[in-house]
Amino acid sequence: MKNDSTSFFENNHFANSYVYDISISHVPAYFGLHWHHYIEIVLAQDNGIIYEVNGEAFPLKPGDLLFIWPGELHAVSTTNREHRLIMLQLDADFLEKRVDFQSVAYLFYQIRLLNQNNFPEIEKLRGFLTELRRLSLSGISFSELRGCVLLYQFFILLGENLSVPTETATPQKTGHSAQVHRQIIAACTWISSHCTEPVSLEEASKVAGFSRCHFSKLFRAYTGLSFTDFVTRERLHIAENLLKKPDLTITEVSLESGFNSISTFNRVFLKSKNVSPTDFRQMYLQSYQK
Secondary structure (H helix, E strand, C coil), X not given: CCCCCCCEECCCCCHHHCCEEEEEEEECCEEEEEECCEEEEEEECCCCXXXXXXXXXXXXXXXXXXXXXXXXXXXXXXXXXXXXXXXXXXXXXXXXXXXXXXXXXXXXXXXXXXXXXXXXXHHHHHHHHHHHHHHHHHCCCCHHHHHHHHHHHHHHHHHXXXXXXXXXXXXXXXXXXXXXXXXXXXXXXXXXXXXXXXXXXXXXXXXXXXXXXXXXXXXXXXXXXXHHHHHHHHHHHHXXXXXXXXXXXXXXXXXXCCCCCHHHHHXXXXXXXXXXXXXXXXXXXXXXXX
């Protein structure tokens, strides 16, 4: 992947004001670092496609599913020639405003790369996307509504198997029991729902039922993040949604998303997104004025 220190905000508008767009994309030799406020899911059709997401490279094989979440910096390159993939771009509100999905949203956002090895039912997910693409070309009545039903089925299947997808989050990978897995999941859910408060590692360990030290090690093994980084990620996700509300000041966004100071919020947001909270809001609002 090329060394690219710059990035840009990609502002796509979905046709007919749909909540999603799905297409066959021909990936160029290199498409530079960029980010956007919608969800992107790609289904690789050929070998030779390499995505970089948040600085980590993901070489894709045919049939692989890669998930890119709102605000994540990513770039794509290919080997020697153009390669094809099915690309789904989806309004994040589709997940975040559904009560059924809200309680496990943090688990969805941990999903990155799915394949036959870590998600046995991936063929069903591929089928949903293939049918969604066929539907988008059909021109039949209520195609968006029919497509939304397919998307709900897609995410319900993901939700029912959230203990499987991530490389670090399965009992088989960690060598721990399914009960331990459920205890860590319970703690993650608690942290996610209380992250706007001054949560502590001590409190989270009590929710999980482990000592502070043991929980800290288990938590990193299952999530791939430290407790502090996980809390920060959850707070940033809340902040992104709050920044979409022009009536809130940046200070109000900072406090409502759980940061104890505006300077900390600005520093952490800039480090994560490569833009300040103010610039993020401006780019988001401008995208809906065009």
